[in-house]
Every structure is written in C-alpha cells, then in structure tokens.
Amino acid sequence: MTVQDVARAGVVTAPRDKSAGNLATVMKEENVGSTIIEDDGRPVGIVTDRDLVMEVLEPREDPTEVTAEDIMTETLTTVQADDGVFEATETMYEQSVRRLPVVDSEGSTAGIVTLDDLLVLLTDEMDNLAGVIEAESPPY
Numbered sequence: 001m002t003v004q005d006v007a008r009a010g011v012v013t014a015p016r017d018k019s020a021g022n023l024a025t026v027m028k029e030e031n032v033g034s035t036i037i038e039d040d041g042r043p044v045g046i047v048t049d050r051d052l053v054m055e056v057l058e059p060r061e062d063p064t065e066v067t068a069e070d071i072m073t074e075t076l077t078t079v080q081a082d083d084g085v086f087e088a089t090e091t092m093y094e095q096s097v098r099r100l101p102v103v104d105s106e107g108s109t110a111g112i113v114t115l116d117d118l119l120v121l122l123t124d125e126m127d128n129l130a131g132v133i134e135a136e137s138p139p140y
Contacts, residue, residue: 004081007111021063041108045072045103
C-alpha cells in the first residue's frame, strides 16, 4: 500500500506571507492541525496549531503581524506519493514528526499523511487479523 492510498488530498496550504491569525482561522474552519506553506506549489514549511500557541499566543505577539514564514518549521520532511506506508512510518519515527506532506514526482504538494491516518489504517488491519484468528480458533 502506498502513501497516496491513505493521504488526504485536500491539504490546507498557504503562502509564506499569510498572517498567523489567518492561518488559525483557516485551520479552525477546515478542522485541521496544520497548514503546509508553499512557494509555487512546492512545500517549503509547515505551521501547526502548536506553533501558533508557542510562537504567537504565549509570547503575546500580534497575530496580524506575525507571518507563516516567521513561525513555520523550515526543515520539512516529506514523502513521495508512491512511497510505501511502512516507509512513511519509519520516516515519522526517524524524524520525530507527526505529519508528512506528500509530494508528487515534480515536488509539488499532493497531500498530507498524519500519524492519526496511519494509526487508523493499522488499527483496521489489526482488527482484520484478529477476525481471522478468532474465526480459526477452536471454541473453548
């Protein structure tokens, strides 16, 4: 199974100059915890709800003055759309990230896969395996 099979295609993106206040509004409206920051359709950073709290709210900054570029994580870890799901989980572990922007062969944003997405997938697979074991086990 590839990352593309589980990734969310309707990813929320914004340019570097978008205000932190606007990012917060969009994240609330879209019910997401992050926004991928793009230049020309390519991911260059990510802003999470935690970034907004730690970099804007807690230091009491003006959310209309702080931009995505000011608070985004620039060392972005991405995965290719055709990478395997287990490769994505390994990348998350190695890089200590919960969200992986998915890029296509040209490096453009194609979606996002989150730790939550992978946990749901793995839970469903474990349920399927448990069903096989239960069906094949003798009654006690």
